[in-house]
Amino acid sequence: MPHTLDLFADSTTVIGNAADNYLPCDGEVYYYGKILTASTAAQYLQCLLQQIAWQHDRAVIYGREHITARQVAWYGDQAFSYRYSGTEKVALAWITPLLELKQLVEQQCQSQFNACLLNLYANGSQGMAWHRDAETQLQAGAAIASLSLGAERKFSFKHRLSQQKVDLYLENGSLLLMAGATQQHWLHRLPPSQKISQPRLSLTFRCMRLD
Ligand SMILES: O=C(O)CCC(=O)C(=O)O
Numbered sequence: 001m002p003h004t005l006d007l008f009a010d011s012t013t014v015i016g017n018a019a020d021n022y023l024p025c026d027g028e029v030y031y032y033g034k035i036l037t038a039s040t041a042a043q044y045l046q047c048l049l050q051q052i053a054w055q056h057d058r059a060v061i062y063g064r065e066h067i068t069a070r071q072v073a074w075y076g077d078q079a080f081s082y083r084y085s086g087t088e089k090v091a092l093a094w095i096t097p098l099l100e101l102k103q104l105v106e107q108q109c110q111s112q113f114n115a116c117l118l119n120l121y122a123n124g125s126q127g128m129a130w131h132r133d134a135e136t137q138l139q140a141g142a143a144i145a146s147l148s149l150g151a152e153r154k155f156s157f158k159h160r161l162s163q164q165k166v167d168l169y170l171e172n173g174s175l176l177l178m179a180g181a182t183q184q185h186w187l188h189r190l191p192p193s194q195k196i197s198q199p200r201l202s203l204t205f206r207c208m209r210l211d
Pocket residue numbers: 117119128133146155188190201202204
């Protein structure tokens with residue numbers, strides 16, 4: 001590894017503070033805003049683009065296999081196997097920059113995580129369709145924290161019954177926490193936007209069941 005970014009040497013790095021709940025009912029979504037300075041976010045983006053074992057994701061839809069445009073990677077405390085969208089991944093061992101960011105995120109949102117699914121969207125033509133993260137391998141009701149690096153993107157929630165929508169914008173270096181009953185009652189997506197030409201990377205920290 002060429003260098004280690006020492007987050008905790010820079011006392012200005014943690015900018016965010018307690019956040020408000022964006023959802024009107026049936027869940028909790030806290031947006032902490034930017035928790036990394038622009039320069040620290042840019043360094044981590046470059047470092048993770050190089051060091052993460054990016055792979056195009058596979059999804060089985062109506063029995064047919066599709067290769068997704070976005071790239072993903074799966075890391076964790078153990079070789080957790082994660083099945084979603086008809087495919088299965090085995091977690092790789094943490095690398096230092098991921099552990100640094102995990103520690104920062106845990107400190108910020110006062111929750112612990114044991115795995116991270118990373119998503120890389122090369123530009124605004126790539127996104128993620130409506131879904132919820134409620135796989136049985138995840139600890140039921142555990143929070144999911146998402147750290148964004150790179151291009152600012154819109155993120156949307158839709159209530160499964162009322163269809164009510166809530167939109168927010170995920171800034172470079174920002175942290176979002178989905179908690180409580182959010183995954184039971186709300187779908188979320190990253191809509192495409194043809195105006196965006198720059199990449200965005202998200203680190204979604206999760207809690208896998210240990211049994
Ligand atoms: O890229 C994002 O911020 C969202 C990703 C997401 O919803 C997921 O990985 O389940």
